[in-house]
Amino acid sequence: MAGVDDLMMHYPLTIRHFFERTRRLFPKKTLATRVPGVGLVRSTYADFAERTARLAGALETLGIGKGDRVGTFAWNSHRHLEAYFAPPLMGAVLHTVNIRLSAQDIAYIVNHAADRVLIVDASCWPTLEPIRKQLETVEHVIVMKDTPGAQIPPGALDYEELLAGAQPMEAWPTLEETDAAGMCYTSGTTGHPKGAVYTHRAIFLHSLASSMTDVLGIGERDVILHIVPMFHANAWCVPFAGVMNGATQIFGGPNPQPRDIIEIVHNERVTVVGAVPTVWIAIDAILEQEPQWDISSIRCIPIGGSAAPRTLIEKFDKKYGASMLHAWGMTEMTPLGTVCRLKSYLDAGPDDQRYAYRAKQGYPVAGVDLRIVDDEGREQPWDGQSMGEIQVRGPWVIRSYYDTPESGDRFTDDGWFKTGDVAAIDPEGYVIITDRTKDLIKSGGEWISSIDVETMIMGHPKVLEAAVIAVPHPRWVERPLACVVPKPGVTLEPVEILDYLRPKLAKWALPDEVVLIEAVPKTSVGKFDKKVLRERFKGWTPAN
Numbered sequence: 001m002a003g004v005d006d007l008m009m010h011y012p013l014t015i016r017h018f019f020e021r022t023r024r025l026f027p028k029k030t031l032a033t034r035v036p037g038v039g040l041v042r043s044t045y046a047d048f049a050e051r052t053a054r055l056a057g058a059l060e061t062l063g064i065g066k067g068d069r070v071g072t073f074a075w076n077s078h079r080h081l082e083a084y085f086a087p088p089l090m091g092a093v094l095h096t097v098n099i100r101l102s103a104q105d106i107a108y109i110v111n112h113a114a115d116r117v118l119i120v121d122a123s124c125w126p127t128l129e130p131i132r133k134q135l136e137t138v139e140h141v142i143v144m145k146d147t148p149g150a151q152i153p154p155g156a157l158d159y160e161e162l163l164a165g166a167q168p169m170e171a172w173p174t175l176e177e178t179d180a181a182g183m184c185y186t187s188g189t190t191g192h193p194k195g196a197v198y199t200h201r202a203i204f205l206h207s208l209a210s211s212m213t214d215v216l217g218i219g220e221r222d223v224i225l226h227i228v229p230m231f232h233a234n235a236w237c238v239p240f241a242g243v244m245n246g247a248t249q250i251f252g253g254p255n256p257q258p259r260d261i262i263e264i265v266h267n268e269r270v271t272v273v274g275a276v277p278t279v280w281i282a283i284d285a286i287l288e289q290e291p292q293w294d295i296s297s298i299r300c301i302p303i304g305g306s307a308a309p310r311t312l313i314e315k316f317d318k319k320y321g322a323s324m325l326h327a328w329g330m331t332e333m334t335p336l337g338t339v340c341r342l343k344s345y346l347d348a349g350p351d352d353q354r355y356a357y358r359a360k361q362g363y364p365v366a367g368v369d370l371r372i373v374d375d376e377g378r379e380q381p382w383d384g385q386s387m388g389e390i391q392v393r394g395p396w397v398i399r400s401y402y403d404t405p406e407s408g409d410r411f412t413d414d415g416w417f418k419t420g421d422v423a424a425i426d427p428e429g430y431v432i433i434t435d436r437t438k439d440l441i442k443s444g445g446e447w448i449s450s451i452d453v454e455t456m457i458m459g460h461p462k463v464l465e466a467a468v469i470a471v472p473h474p475r476w477v478e479r480p481l482a483c484v485v486p487k488p489g490v491t492l493e494p495v496e497i498l499d500y501l502r503p504k505l506a507k508w509a510l511p512d513e514v515v516l517i518e519a520v521p522k523t524s525v526g527k528f529d530k531k532v533l534r535e536r537f538k539g540w541t542p543a544n
């Protein structure tokens, strides 16, 4: 009998398909980058395709070949998009380095990944210059002039001159879908940063997934503004999905501020713009003062990286007409895991229930398997109460870190990745992230979710930001301390916060004390840096 299996073509899922498809179908569509003092500088996908082929030609002349790592150290720009594509198209590996890490971590990451070339924004060079000598594997530094008047440092190559003099690469090598396309290191809070390596297949499938209606729904008609840094988890992989769909893409350029985001959204009728919650909190503060701005063109604000407060989601919906989509993911997952789309019958429910759901992190995206597991390795029920560590598996989840044998304990024997996030899952399948394992507060045998308490505090009308940390306690082991930043110009007394929380929280979960601080310290990717706060309040003596 003739075999029936495996009669479809073996067509490797590589990003070459996206590139060639868009070169053919969408050459007229727009790309743009914000240049400080100049405004938006526009180009097209035809320019992108030509320039990317030239960059690949130039890299080949510099000796870059299959498997070689090409690092980027840059803000979001159309040039960074060229660097997203040229190395993987030619079989090399794009390595996005986080420009906000410490010099020590940057040197470690570049050396560990063995980058041979670094493509650097001129405005980021001052960070690299002092450690250039420590970057043992880097043979060439290529500098992009990202601001007017930028200079090329001695010994570096000029990106534009290099492209102008290069032969465009005509034929791309045939690749396997399992070949590495990109890599990114976690902004790890303990130990050395660890590298996640993305295969072509992972990026291909993730881009298809993010284009699904029930995920981000990215399509040709979208006008995407890139604010999530391209050095952080592939900017949530949206630049790839944008190219795949031929969407208009606008890049935020060097160090974009909340006001820049508002202006671009208003002027360009942006439809999709993602950022971490802290950015939206700052945008809200401006919109409150300056009602002339219209951001209602936005159909989707993917928001994640840390928990988005319910009040923020509701306010952006009702006051600004801009819909937030709460999502959860991580560098190790390319990065999407869950998005919070309301099921049709939940969307029909009362407002209170709808927004309670919208503040959850959502249900797993098609392609991702997800479970919660207790300390003994027992899977927990989806009852909205039982908590456990989230474990995931899927075609865009790492099965190993790059060359970090000591991290083997992050993977289970039955093939799941241990995320380190603690969550409950409700009976509808919506995930509620409780904390990172290390941020949970253990008080007298009860667990207190710091995220829970801080999103509640951020619902207070006088509060700009709040972070809740554990401080040691002689009797209860740990107790919550709330660090609160009042909105500018308002007078806030700590007791107002405690009175506000009292009816909403179990007695033992109420912070012992509220301290007012000037700002919540942020990590390199804009999340609350609780490590710094814990350090600051390490000698804190509890009030009772």
Ligand code: AMP
Residues within 6 Å of the ligand: 186, 187, 233, 303, 304, 305, 306, 307, 308, 326, 327, 328, 329, 330, 331, 332, 335, 361, 419, 420, 421, 433, 435, 436, 525
């Ligand atoms: P990163 O790899 O830097 O993107 O960080 C991933 C981590 O950010 C996750 O493991 C979570 O701890 C946290 N995170 C991401 N999205 C959310 C969210 N929507 N709510 C709470 N925490 C989140």
